[in-house]
Amino acid sequence: MFLTYKNPVYEYIKSPDQDAAQAVHHPVIVVGAGPIGMGAALDLGQYGVDVLVLDDNNTVSVGSRAVCYSKRALEILDRLGCGDRMVDKGVTWNVGKVFFRDELVTQFDLLPEPGHKMPAFINLQQYYLEEYMVDRINELDAIEVRWKNKVIAVDDGSDQTRISVEIPDGVYDMTCDWLIVADGANSDLRAMLGLQSSGKIFEDRFLIADIVMKADFPPERWFNFDPSYHRGQSTLLHRQSDNVWRLDFQLGWDKDPEVEKRPENVIPRVKAMMGDEVDFELEWASVYTFQCRRMESFRKGRVLFTGDAAHQVSPFGARGANSGLQDTDNLAWKLKLVMDGKAPERLLDSYCEEREVAADENIMNSTRSTDFITPKSTTSRIFRDATLELSKRFDFARKLTNSGRLSDAAVLAESSLNSPDDGEFDSLLVAGAVMADAPVHGGGAEWLLHACGNRFQLLYYVDNIDELDTAAIDALKALEDDDIPLGILVVFRQGEAPAGLNAVCDSKGLVAERYDARDGSAYLIRPDQHIAARFRSAQIDKVRAAVRRATAQL
Amino acid sequence: MSDQTRLNTDYNFHETDKIFFRAYRPGDDFYQDLIDAHRDLSDQQSQRLNARLILLLANHVGDLAVLREAISAAANDLGES
Numbered sequence: 001m002f003l004t005y006k007n008p009v010y011e012y013i014k015s016p017d018q019d020a021a022q023a024v025h026h027p028v029i030v031v032g033a034g035p036i037g038m039g040a041a042l043d044l045g046q047y048g049v050d051v052l053v054l055d056d057n058n059t060v061s062v063g064s065r066a067v068c069y070s071k072r073a074l075e076i077l078d079r080l081g082c083g084d085r086m087v088d089k090g091v092t093w094n095v096g097k098v099f100f101r102d103e104l105v106t107q108f109d110l111l112p113e114p115g116h117k118m119p120a121f122i123n124l125q126q127y128y129l130e131e132y133m134v135d136r137i138n139e140l141d142a143i144e145v146r147w148k149n150k151v152i153a154v155d156d157g158s159d160q161t162r163i164s165v166e167i168p169d170g171v172y173d174m175t176c177d178w179l180i181v182a183d184g185a186n187s188d189l190r191a192m193l194g195l196q197s198s199g200k201i202f203e204d205r206f207l208i209a210d211i212v213m214k215a216d217f218p219p220e221r222w223f224n225f226d227p228s229y230h231r232g233q234s235t236l237l238h239r240q241s242d243n244v245w246r247l248d249f250q251l252g253w254d255k256d257p258e259v260e261k262r263p264e265n266v267i268p269r270v271k272a273m274m275g276d277e278v279d280f281e282l283e284w285a286s287v288y289t290f291q292c293r294r295m296e297s298f299r300k301g302r303v304l305f306t307g308d309a310a311h312q313v314s315p316f317g318a319r320g321a322n323s324g325l326q327d328t329d330n331l332a333w334k335l336k337l338v339m340d341g342k343a344p345e346r347l348l349d350s351y352c353e354e355r356e357v358a359a360d361e362n363i364m365n366s367t368r369s370t371d372f373i374t375p376k377s378t379t380s381r382i383f384r385d386a387t388l389e390l391s392k393r394f395d396f397a398r399k400l401t402n403s404g405r406l407s408d409a410a411v412l413a414e415s416s417l418n419s420p421d422d423g424e425f426d427s428l429l430v431a432g433a434v435m436a437d438a439p440v441h442g443g444g445a446e447w448l449l450h451a452c453g454n455r456f457q458l459l460y461y462v463d464n465i466d467e468l469d470t471a472a473i474d475a476l477k478a479l480e481d482d483d484i485p486l487g488i489l490v491v492f493r494q495g496e497a498p499a500g501l502n503a504v505c506d507s508k509g510l511v512a513e514r515y516d517a518r519d520g521s522a523y524l525i526r527p528d529q530h531i532a533a534r535f536r537s538a539q540i541d542k543v544r545a546a547v548r549r550a551t552a553q554l
Numbered sequence: 555m556s557d558q559t560r561l562n563t564d565y566n567f568h569e570t571d572k573i574f575f576r577a578y579r580p581g582d583d584f585y586q587d588l589i590d591a592h593r594d595l596s597d598q599q600s601q602r603l604n605a606r607l608i609l610l611l612a613n614h615v616g617d618l619a620v621l622r623e624a625i626s627a628a629a630n631d632l633g634e635s
Contacts, residue, residue, distance in 0.1 A: 368582050371589060379592045379600040383585075389631070394563040400581045411575045428575060 004242040012148040023173040036307030036324035037182030038133040043332030045143040056150035060130035068318035072409035074118040090122030096221040100388040106398035187309035199293025213280035223403035229272035257287035311359035313366035316404035333527035347552040358410035372402035409434035419546040423536025427516035438510035461517035465495035561623040
């Protein structure tokens with residue numbers, strides 16, 4: 001049905017669980033094998049947790065759906081073993097252009113500085129991401145995916161959760177310690193548990209048309225306010241892989257979605273936008289509306305909600321899949337520590353605390369973009385148009401122009417897991433921020449982010465490793481034997497690292513610059529690469545206390 | 555307010571003692587406050603709100619050279635009535 005992509009079919013395989021006399025128990029069950037459910041599974045699977053994933057379908061996404069993947073999502077996917085394939089296949093872009101009545105009014109570069117492994121954004125059809133995640137899952141013994149397994153009932157108890165699953169052969173039951181819900185915006189599980197996601201519906205409709213076209217336009221995001229070919233509305237153009245282009249047309253609330261997505265109505269709109277002479281084929285069309293809403297709490301006892309099931313935003317800003325992957329990035333290590341009995345269950349409440357704040361920020365930014373793109377009153381439209389008119393001449397108006405504030409890493413600055421700064425730092429890499437990447441060398445790592453993640457670590461900075469205070473390092477190494485082990489990673493500006501020391505060289509000085517790191521400075525890094533604390537001088541008691549705080553033990 | 559005598563058209567939104575992690579945030583915060591202030595007002599009420607706002611901000615700026623420049627910049631290219 002698609003010109004450029006054939007959906008794989010994943011075989012339904014009968015499980016011995018179906019014939020067991022009693023409901024078989026699993027430590028973790030994930031509902032939904034979309035990007036977020038598989039993200040949760042991969043993250044936990046990499047920690048060695050046995051995970052069962054259930055999906056009611058037997059293939060990846062039908063249609064391109066989410067196409068923009070942010071730098072942070074790519075960094076997470078890189079940690080999960082899918083990052084390079086995404087970047088290799090995807091279309092890298094950093095520049096966004098904004099047009100008003102056919103005239104370029106502003107452009108922005110999302111990654112103005114070099115020295116990061118991942119680009120600001122890539123565009124790639126969602127089905128490729130899902131395919132890569134399935135492939136990666138197949139490399140890990142800890143994860144099993146069962147296709148054509150639809151959860152039809154759930155009973156959440158205080159000790160375990162029981163689910164009933166419909167399969168082509170009938171129905172069977174299972175129990176689990178933890179249930180992760182990742183079944184999307186219209187989550188059946190959420191409804192079965194009597195929970196709501198509340199917020200507001202926006203009265204506007206948008207048409208997506210994916211076309212196959214050979215064109216020389218640069219890989220940039222082009223947003224058009226009030227273009228001559230689509231008066232009074234907006235359009236958006238994105239390039240995807242395989243010469244597929246995503247066109248997005250604002251339609252207005254009064255349009256009939258069934259009529260608008262018929263090819264005979266889509267094709268004239270595409271021609272009006274791209275020009276009559278352009279040779280293209282229509283691959284996929286869909287009309288959508290959207291809501292900005294979230295659940296009051298992302299946790300109900302032993303059930304944890306992630307991705308669109310937990311929160312939903314408008315597509316302007318690419319804050320859907322990109323924030324869902326940040327959810328599971330945040331959740332997996334916490335669940336692992338709780339399951340191992342190394343952290344109290346309230347660490348899971350910090351998942352809610354941190355990701356609910358992030359969801360609110362996503363909803364706020366996405367709502368603001370929507371209000372700018374679709375002004376709700378005459379006055380609001382006058383201000384919007386005045387901003388665009390002034391943006392032709394003035395810098396401040398360019399920066400006020402809001403065609404979507406694109407997804408970035410949540411800064412969890414208010415988190416209860418953070419420790420206050422120990423000393424003064426002239427850097428926005430506060431506790432709660434995601435660590436900044438930088439090129440390094442040594443120890444098999446080329447990027448700082450590659451040397452971090454999946455465990456607690458202390459980045460310990462030294463100017464000249466030949467003058468390393470070995471007594472200080474030896475003292476800190478005692479932390480490696482703690483109940484929650486803390487790896488010590490020495491980052492040095494110059495000198496030769498002694499054998500046996502886990503150390504990387506800050507070859508370009510960008511770690512020093514980005515972290516305002518000086519001799520003896522240290523950053524405590526969580527398994528999800530967020531910063532938990534920073535110290536001008538890392539004394540073992542203070543570091544240990546910060547680890548305890550970061551794991552909800554204080 | 556600085557003692558500049560030129561209209562500042564660089565992006566200048568900020569808030570004392572507040573750290574913004576995203577450059578767009580203070581401007582977006584202001585823009586939302588502005589639009590929110592107009593919510594549920596009639597067009598005529600909105601015009602009066604705008605007029606009062608301009609007068610308050612003009613007095614805050616004070617410098618007539620800057621104000622003249624702002625009036626001129628705003629009046630430019632208004633198109634046909």
